[in-house]
Amino acid sequence: MKDEDTLVQFLRRHRLDPPPPHPELEERLMAELKPVGHSFPWLKVLMGLGLVISLLGFSQGRRLQTAHSVDPEQLEAYLIQNWETTTARSEEITIDLFNYQEN
């Protein structure tokens, strides 16, 4: 007989069997079972909350963007007016450099 066979025979002859289960083990297990696919209801709640927050954020962002949007024509008119005012003022205070004499 091969060495391996004698060892395996020894193992099987002297192996121990496990102690019997607690009589209520099966019922305890069954009581722990939650429906398959609904074991993480909090995950769905979190996902729902995340979706609502995203939608709210998006709509708020849109609203702010709308409030700050400016009509390009108004903007152009403002810039032109601003420029003209600035240049007019600078003309008033321009020093004639060619005729300048120090006192």
Added chain:
Amino acid sequence: MVAKLGVDRDDDLIEECLAGNTNAFRSLYQRHQSKVRSMLFQMCGSEMLDDLVQEVFLRAWRGLKQFRRSSQFSTWLYRITWNVATDQRRSFAKRNQNQTKIDMEYLLNLPETVSSPPLQTLHYQEVLYRGLDHLSTDHRTVIVLHDLEELPQKEIALMLNIPIGTVKSRLFHARSALRQYLEAQGVEL
């Protein structure tokens, strides 16, 4: 043929479980619990055994939707069993505790029957389980699965996700180490 019928029955029960029938899972538990229990006992000892069995079946219930049917249900379930056993052995190691607690107390408290084992058998049992404790987890696993639980090497390879050649090699080295230990303890094989 019987095995094939068993597999079919498992598949039917899984379908029913996925439809929410917890009684079908009770049947799966009744069909497989003794093998799962025995594997856990050989790997982790008798301490917390009921809790570990419960943990295996709870993980199986929660993971049923992910079971791909590419392997047999039993192979998948034994892989979960092995994972639970490995976690438990790590936890024992962290607590710096004798890993498997199949000690003399358990041997001496076995129910007395007309055919109670003679003292020499008790001694051999103790030496055997000390020898298993002496092995690395990988070596103990293959000895337990192949030599004690009599699972085929192919199934062990699938279960542990390793090549069959690795199973053979681990088995060879595990047996050598165990034989050496037993002989050093005075066991004549």
